[in-house]
Amino acid sequence: MRGKGLTFLAAVTFVAVLAGLYMTFVYAPPERFMGDLQRLMYFHIASAWAAMLAFFVVFATGIGYLVTRRTAFDHVAVASAEVGVFFTTLVLITGPIWARPVWNTWWTWDPRLTTTLILWFIYIAYLLLRSSIADDARRRVVASIFGIIGFADVPIVHFSVTWWRSIHPNLFSGGSINMDPAMTRALMVNGIAFVLLYALLTWLRARLEAVRDEAAALRHRVYDMADGDRP
Amino acid sequence: MWTAIWIIARKDIILEYRRRWLLASAVLFGFLFVVVLGIAYNGKPLPPDAAAGALWTVLLFSCVTILLRTSSFEEERKAWYALFTAPVDRSAIFYGKLLANTAFLFLVEFAVTPSFWIILGVPAPAAWPPLLIGLTAGAVGLAEVGTFLLFLTSMSEGREILFPVSLIPLAIPLLLAVIRLTAGAWTGADDLFVWYAVTGGYLMVFGLLPWLLFELLVEV
Numbered sequence: 240m241r242g243k244g245l246t247f248l249a250a251v252t253f254v255a256v257l258a259g260l261y262m263t264f265v266y267a268p269p270e271r272f273m274g275d276l277q278r279l280m281y282f283h284i285a286s287a288w289a290a291m292l293a294f295f296v297v298f299a300t301g302i303g304y305l306v307t308r309r310t311a312f313d314h315v316a317v318a319s320a321e322v323g324v325f326f327t328t329l330v331l332i333t334g335p336i337w338a339r340p341v342w343n344t345w346w347t348w349d350p351r352l353t354t355t356l357i358l359w360f361i362y363i364a365y366l367l368l369r370s371s372i373a374d375d376a377r378r379r380v381v382a383s384i385f386g387i388i389g390f391a392d393v394p395i396v397h398f399s400v401t402w403w404r405s406i407h408p409n410l411f412s413g414g415s416i417n418m419d420p421a422m423t424r425a426l427m428v429n430g431i432a433f434v435l436l437y438a439l440l441t442w443l444r445a446r447l448e449a450v451r452d453e454a455a456a457l458r459h460r461v462y463d464m465a466d467g468d469r470p
Numbered sequence: 471m472w473t474a475i476w477i478i479a480r481k482d483i484i485l486e487y488r489r490r491w492l493l494a495s496a497v498l499f500g501f502l503f504v505v506v507l508g509i510a511y512n513g514k515p516l517p518p519d520a521a522a523g524a525l526w527t528v529l530l531f532s533c534v535t536i537l538l539r540t541s542s543f544e545e546e547r548k549a550w551y552a553l554f555t556a557p558v559d560r561s562a563i564f565y566g567k568l569l570a571n572t573a574f575l576f577l578v579e580f581a582v583t584p585s586f587w588i589i590l591g592v593p594a595p596a597a598w599p600p601l602l603i604g605l606t607a608g609a610v611g612l613a614e615v616g617t618f619l620l621f622l623t624s625m626s627e628g629r630e631i632l633f634p635v636s637l638i639p640l641a642i643p644l645l646l647a648v649i650r651l652t653a654g655a656w657t658g659a660d661d662l663f664v665w666y667a668v669t670g671g672y673l674m675v676f677g678l679l680p681w682l683l684f685e686l687l688v689e690v
Contacts, residue, residue, distance in 0.1 A: 371627045387683065389640065
């Protein structure tokens with residue numbers, strides 16, 4: 240059953256990513272001033288959505304683990320954090336490539352840029368902290384708690400930096416979208432494709448983590464049996 | 471609860487008082503940092519924004535140094551285990567440690583800051599309240615996140631590096647707010663309300679979150 244679900248998700252993701260590529264490079268019109276460069280936006284924003292979802296999942300599964308103590312939650316948490324850091328890295332790479340010709344600078348202290356950068360640091364710290372704790376039970380609890388406080392910090396970072404400064408282009412203002420409808424459709428399709436891609440990668444990574452846990456448990460059993468045999 | 475917090479804090483303060491070299495070294499570390507900054511700025515006086523940024527860079531380093539060391543007492547002889555057998559609410563242990571750490575950071579900050587006037591030729595601030603509130607809030611806030619992260623990283627093999635690496639991104643809103651307050655103290659700006667609000671909100675969130683999460687953290 241699990242294998243079937245995964246195959247299905249992989250197939251849907253494959254189609255969605257192909258559709259996203261088609262929408263990005265063929266369907267969507269070039270932007271009037273920025274030309275083809277603007278096509279980066281579809282990946283940039285879609286990655287940002289996937290990353291936000293990923294970090295929310297780390298937060299939610301952290302609570303889930305602390306409440307139920309089921310290791311499955313922790314497997315999804317570590318998978319989601321890794322995939323989230325990957326998507327955040329994409330955001331941080333595509334952003335400056337676009338900003339250099341348009342804003343005439345690689346980096347600026349805009350709220351969303353700054354928040355994304357801080358997020359990236361927080362979740363890299365999360366992954367480093369995880370990998371530096373040897374004890375399984377302890378690592379899961381520490382990671383869950385760090386995932387919760389890290390996510391609780393996000394709105395504070397965002398608001399404090401917003402009050403500090405802001406020049407980001409606002410595509411969505413007052414409930415309406417300031418874009419050509421074809422561009423909006425292309426962005427939506429890419430958004431769906433990236434979220435599916437996130438789900439697929441997280442699923443695979445969580446499964447790997449579960450297998451790793453099983454292998455460790457088996458190894459312990461073998462050691463225990465070997466110990467039992469000794470006089 | 472309050473008595474327990476106070477007893478734990480007093481124990482830590484007495485122990486630190488007995489080995490005064492730690493706090494003295496942290497203050498000296500701050501002074502040295504200021505001297506290096508003075509050399510780096512080639513003897514020129516610092517503009518307010520740069521001064522506020524430099525001051526907090528120095529204070530952040532001193533605070534990380536001192537926080538990493540204050541908890542070493544409990545680890546050296548595994549005194550944690552004894553501490554956690556105390557018949558008090560677990561979070562009392564956290565708030566006791568927090569109180570002691572706040573006191574240490576407060577001391578270091580207020581000892582290091584005057585060297586900015588003396589060594590770096592920064593003029594006296596135009597308004598005192600933002601500077602004093604900024605320093606106080608900085609000490610309390612860094613102690614809050616710091617104390618919690620000290621417990622969080624206590625099982626990590628790379629604590630010396632992972633503590634600052636996880637502390638700094640989490641403390642960004644606080645640092646941003648107290649740096650703006652400090653800069654505002656020198657420029658005499660009066661639109662600082664928002665930074666008082668950010669500081670207050672941050673202190674509240676990171677003062678209360680440990681109360682919810684600390685029990686879970688120390689049970690294993």
